[in-house]
Amino acid sequence: MITAGDETRVVERVAKQLFVGGQWRDAASRATFAVEDPSTTETLCEIADAATGDAFAALDVAARTQGEWASTAPRERAEILRRAYELLMERRDDLALLMTLEMGKPVPDAKGEVAYAADFLRWFSEEAVRIEGGFSLAPSGQARFLIMRQPVGPAMLITPWNFPMAMGTRKIGPAIAAGCTMVLKPAQQTPLSALALAGILREAGLPDGVLSVLPTSDAGGVTEPLLRDGRIRKVSFTGSTGVGRALLEQSAPQVLRTSMELGGNAPFLVFDDADLDAAVEGAVQAKMRNIGEACTAANRFYVQSGVAAEFARRLGERMGEMVVARGTEEASQVGPLIDADARRKVQHLVDDAVQRGARVLVGGNPSGGPGYFYQPTVLTDVPQESELSSTEIFGPVAPIIPFGAESEALAASNDTEYGLVSYVYTTDLSRAFRVCEALETGMVGLNQGVVSNPAAPFGGVKHSGIGREGGRVGIDEYLETKYVGIGGV
Incomplete structure (x- = not known):
């Protein structure tokens, strides 16, 4: 204690x-x-x-x-x-x-x-x-x-x-x-x-x-x-x-x-054939590591339409159960954002997405207390034109965007000036190689939600x-x- x-x-x-x-x-x-x-x-x-x-x-x-x-x-x-x-x-x-x-x-x-x-x-x-x-x-x-x-x-x-x-x-x-x-x-x-x-x-x-x-x-x-x-x-x-x-x-x-x-704007791709349990666990790691305040944090969750609803439900349950509290408290899983400006930015991005038609599944607001806390948030039906899709969130917000074909997910993932890291969940080996090669990022997490390791080269392409x-x-x-x-x- x-x-x-x-x-x-x-x-x-x-x-x-x-x-x-x-x-x-x-x-x-x-x-x-x-x-x-x-x-x-x-x-x-x-x-x-x-x-x-x-x-x-x-x-x-x-x-x-x-x-x-x-x-x-x-x-x-x-x-x-x-x-x-x-x-x-x-x-x-x-x-x-x-x-x-x-x-x-x-x-x-x-x-x-x-x-x-x-x-x-x-x-x-x-x-x-x-x-x-x-x-x-x-x-x-x-x-x-x-x-x-x-x-x-x-x-x-x-x-x-x-x-x-x-x-x-x-x-x-x-x-x-x-x-x-x-x-x-x-x-x-x-x-x-x-x-x-x-x-x-x-x-x-x-x-x-x-x-x-x-x-x-x-x-x-x-x-x-x-x-x-x-x-x-x-x-x-x-x-x-x-x-x-x-x-x-x-x-x-x-x-x-x-x-x-x-900076980064990491896409997190989940295909219909993915191990959904592993994908949800990886999503929590990729999104909530460091309260979402990481350049490697998953920013855009592109989920194939066949599993999008179930993935959103499971991720919402996991993130909704996370304990928001001062980092020194034993039960804490989500601490505060770094300052008031960071929290205002996150709220603005959430509000913008909701005004454009996104639905709040979990969270969506600051948490109580004197510090800069924000609720873990999952948004569904997020339109591609929302600011969330092009802005590094740097907070505990997971926007879910359904897709149909593989080519659609790749086009959306690469439609950004950033190119630090991507995440891909699939059990199809051929697809895994195709997608990893096509993604315009310096790093790819294939069926894993954390890529950082001192023994591996860390860095990005483009901006x-x-x-x-x-x-x-x-x-x-x-x-x-x-x-x-x-x-x-």
Whole structure:
């Protein structure tokens, strides 16, 4: 049972300052900003608020440290990551509670995220010692080719509020493994998890200056000057497509290496031959993971007409039974949305769909309480022209749209600027291959509602992003390839 004393303890133990050059320090201006508990709307604590001068101090350290850090033995970098993995797992309960307090997800879900975050550190500890180049004979036989892999250089890492620890380790892990120094800007809503992670990495032996963490209420004032400076050589961002476009523009003058994990509008396809029990279970996972506040969340449920009514009934029952409560309560299955704006957006999308003819099967309104809670919602007969069909919902709303032919479902699924992930439920092997190949997304969950895994490449196509995180290719985002031509041998 979690007590008020437990909550106070985990918040008090986290540093409230900037982390620059391996040291905790106040913002130069002494400014702070409040961190809110979205389940109560109360302030958890005040955090140092970085500004442009603090950002340049962090960049100075990163640039100065880059050469020495790049020459560190891969095994040493690997062992730092492995120790950090072990520390995260040892402190899983406290880190999960801290995460729940600052962003709202139920504690069991937060524990799952801590384990997921830790696995990125373990995975990239193993990849650090497997950075390979190459050597070959030129086709003419007159020269040799030597291929080197070297760290890109100082990296700017920008993480979102919805997975405040896992998105940090998904970027920090490969950067450390590759030998890059970093400046991390966490989301304003959730800086505590990032600061706790910085403390753990320092304890694990990460040298001073390799990582700086800059919480701020002025994201543009911290990130844009660094991207335009010239010493940052890599930017990795997870967040909205709109912000991603702006960052790409800011990165263009210095021709920075970029990784962009942006918005999604995931279709969830259920065919008549699907195992309906498995499809409903997968739908709950794909929709309700992280309260629906995930770029991978199922956004549009295309269900073949023969099973549409039964699927809707079963999904409505499952989502209608879910307990909406503060994430620290033992029974909680659905916590609050991140803030008032997020809840207003969800309500607007539901209202728009209903006005266009959709029917509310379950939910459809905010839940009671002082926090930003919203009822798990299932809508049926949702018209394709509703805003729900083209907008990333980022909330616990499942719109069900029936379809007839396979081609109809594919056309509707691909009719979006986004292309992050799709979900497909079918027992027909030929159809499975056809549909997976035809879907215009970077990832597909075939008969499963969760695709994220540190050992697999995560990323999208079209306006959902550039590059991949995780898997064997995740470290490539932080490495340059150098070719040395050797003659006279």
